[in-house]
Amino acid sequence: MKNNHADVIIIGGGIIGCATAYYLSKAGSSVIVLEGSDHIGNGGSSRNGGGVRQSGRDPRELPLVMYGIKNLWPTLSEELEVDCEYHQDGNLRLGKNEEHAKILTNLANKARACGLDVRMIDGDEVRRINPYLSEEVTVASWCPTDGHANPLTTTLGFYKMARRLGAHFITGEKVVALKKIKGHVRQVVTPNNVYEGDQVFVAAGLASRQIAGTVGIDIPMTSSLIEALVTEAEPHMFDQMLGTAEADFYGHQTKHGSFVFGGSSGLEPFRKDNGTPITSSITAPCICRGIIKYFPDLADAKIVRTWAGWSDKSADGVPVLGTVEEVPGLVLACGFTGHGFGIAPAVGDQLAKLMLTGKTDIDISALHYNRFKAKI
Structure with missing residues (x-):
């Protein structure tokens, strides 16, 4: 060279x-x-x-991510000589009502057609997998081969x-x-x-x-603003990756105990940001309200920091x-x-x-x- x-x-x-x-x-x-x-x-x-997930994806990209999760992610830490903090403990995509169930069922059906092991479960089975979830959760899709890692x-x-x-x-x-x-x-x-x-x-x-x-x-493609937050370290609670039918929040608990969550308020396209991806006083509280409804035990968790950034959103x-x-x-x-x-x-x-x-x-x-x- x-x-x-x-x-x-x-x-x-x-x-x-x-x-x-x-x-x-x-x-x-x-x-x-x-x-x-x-x-x-x-x-x-x-x-x-940090999501390493197959569930919830468009069928066009699903074969590629399935290939990576089967052949690359399991040995990546050893190959790269760094702890990627990869956990393959499943992904719960949560819902609370019939409309959520329709969304999740449609996604699960498309994924199964591509050969992915994903199934619908009721609220009782959700809480057997993750006992910290509230009674408001009545349905979820469950993909046991999904997980998360440290970006x-x-x-x-x-x-x-x-x-x-x-x-x-x-x-x-x-x-x-x-x-x-x-x-x-x-x-x-x-x-x-x-x-x-x-x-x-x-x-x-x-x-x-x-x-x-x-x-x-x-x-x-165009810009799309995404915001995230991280909590102080909490005692270990669970290892699953989480998401919701309406994608109002997603995240997981890290190896070090803190929770990393992302989400939106729904007003991001109309924010006055002057071209700079900055956090909003609206979004983080909105994410937190959503999280608390699903995880009451996190109600008193302290937010350490928030941040925002552009994603490259394709048509x-x-x-x-x-x-x-x-x-x-x-x-x-x-x-x-x-x-x-x-x-x-x-x-x-x-x-x-x-x-x-x-x-x-x-x-x-x-x-x-x-x-x-x-x-x-």
């Missing part, structure tokens, strides 16, 4: 970029990773709810191992444009440098749209993955819509194989950029 040349130029130093850099480097490819901020994993990659240590693990294997990471290097040579995208332009690679992998979250736009590719809520027919050499991985962490190892593994061999083990054609078409 020359100073500014590599087999693959990766744009974005989040967990997707770091995981892909690791799997490429492991296979012997030379890799340069460009991160626009001063820190690896600066966005949602290191600060999210910070997992992202760090991929980064450290990719570096050890030869990947070159450059922070504070904001990409302003891509350039083609003889119809093939090869160059990545920053304010101070030009990098060249045989393939360019764009995994820059929201910035992916602007970057791909410089070669005529417009990815239909149809599932990621944009793979090559782009109109621009040879360009590979996309963006539009994860707030649930990219759990799927990240599989995305890195499979898109590395795509760049190395031209094909993947898992069919990702339903996630290609070319799926976006006008309604008529």
Whole structure:
């Protein structure tokens, strides 16, 4: 690898970029990773709810995350030589009424059609699995192979191992444009440098749209604000990942005892934020009110901090993955819509194989950029 040349130029130093850099480097490819901020994993990659789940996902992305949970997550801590704090203790998606039951049943039926072990259970069975849940919970979907992990240590693990294997990471290097040579995208332009690679992998979250736009590719996605909170450490209560039918909150208890929860108030699209993802005085209390209804024992838990960030929300809520027919050499991985962490190892593994061999083990054609078409 020359100073500014590599087999693959990766744009974005989040967990997707770091995981892909690791799997490429492991296979012997030379890799340069460009991160626009001063820190690896600066966005949602290191600060999210930590869900490693299959249940509740769109059937188009389900085979990919199922592959990762079966083949990659169980040995990831050993492979990356870092404690990813991976727990595979199941996921309860909770409901309180008939409308919630319909939502959860529909999701469970779609998942079962893809071969996932997920079933509907009543309130009594919910409380046998997790006795801390209130009597308001009358129904849930239960996926025993779901779980959660630590986003910070997992992202760090991929980064450290990719570096050890030869990947070159450059922070504070904001990409302003891509350039083609003889119809093939090869160059990545920053304010101070030009990098060249045989393939360019764009995994820059929201910035992916602007970057791909410089070669005529417009990815239909927009920003979506997500807020989260963490409590002080509590005695160990349970290990399941949690969610709800209406997605009003989600989260888990960490290895250290604190709870990490995410959620929304429903007013996020109308917030006056001046372009900055800041927390609101409305959202955290809203999340807490929701949590207390499900978990009365957490009513007195103290909130240590809250934070907010942008997710790259795609037009149809599932990621944009793979090559782009109109621009040879360009590979996309963006539009994860707030649930990219759990799927990240599989995305890195499979898109590395795509760049190395031209094909993947898992069919990702339903996630290609070319799926976006006008309604008529």
